[in-house]
Amino acid sequence: MSLKTQSKKFLATFAVVLSAGGLLLTLSSSTLSSAAVDSSASVGTVPQCVWQLSGVTATVTLTHPNASNGGDVHASYVGNDFRLTGASSDQARVYVGPAGQTSASSTDVDNCSFYNSGGLGVSNTGASAQLAIVDTANAKFRADYSGAEDTAMSFPLNGTTPDGSSKARNLSLTITPTSCFSSNIGSGSGDNWVKESGTTGLNSSSSPIPLATLAKVNTTTTSTCSFSSSLSVYIPGGLTPAHPGNSYTYTGPTLTTTLSTSVS
Amino acid sequence: MKIKTKLSKAAIATLFLSLLCGVFGFNSLSASAAGTLGLAFTNTESTNGFVHSLHGGQSLWFVVPPGGTQSRELLISSSGTVPEQVDMSLVFLGRNADGQYLDRNKVPDSAAWVKFSPQKFVLKPKTTASVKMTYTIPADEPISSHEAYVLATASGASGPSKAQYSVPQAIAISRPIFLGVGTENSLAPKIYVIDIFGEILEGKSYLALQIKNSGKVPFSFSGTLDLVDSRFSNRKFSDIKFISQPLAPGDTTNVLIPSPEGLTEGKYDISLTALLGSNEINKVWLGKLIKFTPIFPMFQVLTRVLLGIIFLLILAFSLRYLRRQNNPDKKSRTGKSAILEEGQDQLDLLIEAMMKNATKKAVKKSAVKKSAVKKSAVKKSAVKKSAVKKSAVKKSAVKKSAVKKSVKKSVKKSVKKPVKKPVKKAAKKA
Numbered sequence: 001m002s003l004k005t006q007s008k009k010f011l012a013t014f015a016v017v018l019s020a021g022g023l024l025l026t027l028s029s030s031t032l033s034s035a036a037v038d039s040s041a042s043v044g045t046v047p048q049c050v051w052q053l054s055g056v057t058a059t060v061t062l063t064h065p066n067a068s069n070g071g072d073v074h075a076s077y078v079g080n081d082f083r084l085t086g087a088s089s090d091q092a093r094v095y096v097g098p099a100g101q102t103s104a105s106s107t108d109v110d111n112c113s114f115y116n117s118g119g120l121g122v123s124n125t126g127a128s129a130q131l132a133i134v135d136t137a138n139a140k141f142r143a144d145y146s147g148a149e150d151t152a153m154s155f156p157l158n159g160t161t162p163d164g165s166s167k168a169r170n171l172s173l174t175i176t177p178t179s180c181f182s183s184n185i186g187s188g189s190g191d192n193w194v195k196e197s198g199t200t201g202l203n204s205s206s207s208p209i210p211l212a213t214l215a216k217v218n219t220t221t222t223s224t225c226s227f228s229s230s231l232s233v234y235i236p237g238g239l240t241p242a243h244p245g246n247s248y249t250y251t252g253p254t255l256t257t258t259l260s261t262s263v264s
Numbered sequence: 265m266k267i268k269t270k271l272s273k274a275a276i277a278t279l280f281l282s283l284l285c286g287v288f289g290f291n292s293l294s295a296s297a298a299g300t301l302g303l304a305f306t307n308t309e310s311t312n313g314f315v316h317s318l319h320g321g322q323s324l325w326f327v328v329p330p331g332g333t334q335s336r337e338l339l340i341s342s343s344g345t346v347p348e349q350v351d352m353s354l355v356f357l358g359r360n361a362d363g364q365y366l367d368r369n370k371v372p373d374s375a376a377w378v379k380f381s382p383q384k385f386v387l388k389p390k391t392t393a394s395v396k397m398t399y400t401i402p403a404d405e406p407i408s409s410h411e412a413y414v415l416a417t418a419s420g421a422s423g424p425s426k427a428q429y430s431v432p433q434a435i436a437i438s439r440p441i442f443l444g445v446g447t448e449n450s451l452a453p454k455i456y457v458i459d460i461f462g463e464i465l466e467g468k469s470y471l472a473l474q475i476k477n478s479g480k481v482p483f484s485f486s487g488t489l490d491l492v493d494s495r496f497s498n499r500k501f502s503d504i505k506f507i508s509q510p511l512a513p514g515d516t517t518n519v520l521i522p523s524p525e526g527l528t529e530g531k532y533d534i535s536l537t538a539l540l541g542s543n544e545i546n547k548v549w550l551g552k553l554i555k556f557t558p559i560f561p562m563f564q565v566l567t568r569v570l571l572g573i574i575f576l577l578i579l580a581f582s583l584r585y586l587r588r589q590n591n592p593d594k595k596s597r598t599g600k601s602a603i604l605e606e607g608q609d610q611l612d613l614l615i616e617a618m619m620k621n622a623t624k625k626a627v628k629k630s631a632v633k634k635s636a637v638k639k640s641a642v643k644k645s646a647v648k649k650s651a652v653k654k655s656a657v658k659k660s661a662v663k664k665s666a667v668k669k670s671v672k673k674s675v676k677k678s679v680k681k682p683v684k685k686p687v688k689k690a691a692k693k694a
Contacts, residue, residue, distance in 0.1 A: 009589050012582040019578035022571065053435050054302025054343040058420030062429035084429045090300045099304040100341040100392065134368060134434075171431070231431055251424065252431035256417065260438045262363055 047098035049112035049221050051127045053259045054102055055090045060231055062086035062250075077248075080237040081167050084250070087230035091178055094129045094212055094259055095224035104184040104224035112221050125261040126216035129225075131173070132208030133157070133253045139204035141233065143241075143248045150242045155235065157253065159203040164238020170201030171252060172232045175211065180225035182218045192218035193225045202255075211257065302343030303350075305416045305437040307336055314448045324397075324414060324441040327451055327481075331403035338380075340416050341392040347421040348387045352380035352395055357411045357440055364411075366438055372412035374443050377401055386421045399443060407446040409481060409513075413438040444481050453540050454479035457547045458516070460489075460534060462523070462556040469523035469556045473506060473536070476516040484508050487538025487545065489521065494531040494551045501527055529555050573619070 062084035065071035071083050095104035098112045105111040114125075133139045143153030161168045177195040181188035194213045202209060212225045233252065241248065307324060310316050312334060315325045328334045342348055356370035381396045397414065419434040444451045458474040475485055486507035493499035506521040532554055536547040 005589070009586065012585040012589075015578050015582040016586065019575040019582065023575040023579065048306060050304050050306050051437070052302065052304040052343060053437060054300065056301045056433050056435050058299055058301055058344075058346055058422075058433060059425040059427070060431045060433060061425065061427040062431065064429075086429070086431070088433075099306050099339065100343055100390065101304075102302060102343045247428070249427075250429045254419065254432045254434050256434040256436055258366065258415075258436040258438065260366055260413070261440070 045113075046110055047112045049096050049114045050099050051094070051096055051125065051259055051261050052099070052101070053092070053094055053129065053257060055093045055226070056257050057088040057090055060086045060088055060255075062231065062233070062252075077235060077239075077241075079164070079239070081165050082235040082237075083232060084235065085230065085232040088228060091226040091228050092129075092211075092257060093224060093226045094127060095184075096219065096221055104222045106184050106186065106188070106222070109183070109185055109221055114219075114221070126214050126219050127223075127259060127261050128213035129211040129257060129259050130208040131175075131202070131211055131229075131255055131257050133171075133202065133204060134256045135253065136204040136207060139207070139253045141235070141250050141252050143250055145241075145243045145246055145248050150248065153235075153239050153241050153248055155239065157203040157233075159201060159205055162236050162238060165234070165236035167234040167236060168201060168203075169236060170203045170206075170233070171255075172199055173202045173209065174199045174230045174232075175209075175227055176229070177212065177225065177227045180212065180227075182214065182223055183220045184222040184224045188224075190218075195225065195227070208258075216262070299346030299420070300344055301346070301348055301418055301420065301433065301435045303348070303416060303418050303435050303437050304341040304343060305414075305439055306339045306341070307439075308339065310336060324439055325444075326399050326441065327444040327446070327448070328399050328401045329447045330401055330405045330407075330445060333398060333400045335396055335398040338395040338397050338414070338416075339392055340387060340395060342387045342389055342418075344389055344418070346389060348389075348418040349421040350385055350387050350393070351417045352383050352397075353415050353417070354378050355413045355415050355438070357413045364440065366413050366415075372410070374399070374410040374412055377443075387418065401445050405445050407450050407480075408444075409451075410443040410445070412441055412443070414441055442482060446480075451481045452479065452543075453477070453481055453483045455485060455540055455545060457536060457545070460536075460549060460552065460554075462529065462554045463518070463520065464556050465520065469527070470520040471504070471523055471527075471554070473508075473519040473521060474516065475508065475511070475519060477511040477513050480513050482512045483540070485511065485519065485538060485540065487536060490535045490537075491527065491532045491554075494533055499526075523556070527554075 063086060064075070065083060065085050067073050070085070072080065074080065074082070093103055096112070097104050101111075139158070140154055140156040143150045143155075145153075155162075155169055157169055157171055159168055159170055175196050175198065177193070177197055179188060180191050180193040180195060182190040182192045192214060194210075196209060196211050200206065200209050211227065214223055214225070231252075235250065310325065312327065314327055324336060326334050326336070338352070340350055340352075354372055354375045356367045356372045358365050358367050358370070377399050379398045379400070381398070385393060385395075387393050415436055415438045417434055417436040419432065424430075425432065454477070456476040456478045458476060460471060460473050463470045463472040471489065473489075477483065484507055486505070489501075489504040489506065491501040491504070501524045504521060504524055506519050508517060508519040511517055530553070531551045532549075534549040534552050536545070538545040
């Protein structure tokens with residue numbers, strides 16, 4: 001038997017073994033491996049993570065812009081649509097962190113833990129924030145003179161356009177998300193927030209307006225979302241004051257930002 | 265008639281101050297002076313043993329018998345810059361396809377039984393206040409379960425703004441609560457552990473524990489799993505912890521437990537240990553097949569089939585080659601390689617036929633033919649009468665099934681043609 005033949009024979013034998021093994025593995029339902037996993041450890045603890053809300057301006061002050069800023073030439077109300085605008089002085093923030101912390105940590109992923117403690121609203125929950133006029137029955141701008149309401153100058157926020165005005169009676173809300181991250185570490189990474197952006201006419205029918213939502217699966221110990229907001233409203237034209245020539249104060253409805261946790 | 269309203273002295277003063285602020289770079293004096301609101305809402309752990317055993321004590325759960333009372337401590341923290349007026353209340357929790365939602369316009373069914381102490385208070389910046397929440401259940405209240413939201417609402421404590429035009433703001437944080445009216449026995453959680461299997465989600469392997477809440481209260485199910493390979497007992501995966509999300513009564517869910525490193529597909533003896541209330545739950549699966557099904561299981565099946573065919577062909581070819589090498593006597597006895605080639609060709613054709621024939625019956629038949637052809641080709645090769653016509657090849661063409669006809673024909677043809685001619689030639693030469 002030549003060397004060439006022997007080599008071929010050896011090769012064929014090897015192929016038989018290899019293919020038989022391969023065939024068995026292919027038909028088998030499991031793969032080979034071995035490992036023993038058994039471990040124990042002791043660690044310190046960090047504070048409980050909670051969803052928080054901060055940076056919401058207690059009162060937004062409105063002013064009447066001049067003509068070059070979208071207002072008109074009249075400094076006072078003359079019976080025409082009279083525009084008022086304003087913006088929050090700070091950015092509202094929805095974030096995860098230890099209770100009382102003013103913003104989400106940007107350096108420490110272990111600043112707190114949800115601890116998977118289970119139960120509704122505690123264990124690694126998602127969160128959603130919304131803006132609402134809570135008392136929709138009294139969704140209005142109230143006009144006061146000397147501490148008393150002048151109902152003729154007050155106007156409801158009901159989305160309708162009254163006679164003598166060309167503007168719908170809405171509180172126009174412009175929301176701009178600024179920095180929203182599933183994880184705020186470093187410069188922040190991953191934005192899985194579902195955010196409201198742009199201008200919405202808020203009134204008794206359109207309230208509440210969703211602001212931002214983060215699902216449970218995307219929630220981390222440093223999740224955060226900030227947004228700035230600005231408001232504008234028109235005192236509708238065609239109103240007649242009971243005390244002409246005097247100064248009125250206008251107070252809008254309370255805008256409530258509500259944070260709800262969810263297990264979904 | 266259009267009437268002009270004049271600005272008051274106060275308004276002029278405000279404008280003047282605003283102008284000054286503008287000159288000195290401030291955005292808005294009034295807004296800055298108003299400050300910001302900030303709130304966090306937590307609670308201390310439940311001291312009730314039953315509630316604690318159900319949920320680790322962190323969630324706002326109450327289990328109160330009719331006529332009984334139970335309290336929890338709520339912690340309200342400020343992250344604002346101004347004093348906040350905080351108001352505690354209970355609001356309606358509804359459920360829809362998207363999950364649970366808060367509705368301030370509806371009153372929850374347990375609102376009459378709850379008391380917050382204090383209900384309204386002023387919270388200074390960067391401080392935490394303790395609020396005692398107490399449920400007192402009427403004695404004639406039947407066994408029942410209730411859900412609601414506890415709402416902490418904060419607004420500026422300094423009163424209405426002095427600005428001429430303003431919009432006040434408030435913040436609120438809600439926490440869901442569960443109230444079970446009943447005793448530990450009547451509200452004892454019950455669970456049905458249905459199955460455990462492997463699952464792949466977003467590229468990660470999980471053990472999916474399928475459970476059903478067969479009791480009357482929602483709960484989170486937590487415990488440990490131990491896996492031992494059914495074939496190699498040294499392959500152990502111990503103390504795999506799991507916890508489910510809150511499961512409503514009657515609901516079924518799959519608790520996804522991240523697969524421990526090294527856990528491969530195969531059969532395992534699995535034991536589950538969990539504590540539900542005061543009862544220990546044990547469940548054992550012996551020789552449980554754990555398979556991690558990928559997103560496209562068909563791809564895996566096809567890959568396996570393809571690999572199987574390749575290995576089968578290599579095996580057949582190698583065996584054929586080895587057999588030829590192990591029978592050199594036969595080769596020298598006949599003195600002609602043609603006969604052996606005949607056999608090889610026949611074998612090739614038979615393998616081909618086997619591959620084509622998908623049914624077991626056909627495979628069986630082809631095996632019969634194979635043996636018959638072998639006999640006729642090797643033993644009776646020199647004799648013409650071996651003419652395969654008489655041999656089992658033809659006979660074996662069992663004409664019982666009409667369905668198999670086409671298969672049979674192809675096999676017959678492929679066997680007949682190459683066998684006949686060389687045999688005849690060999691006989692003539694002899």
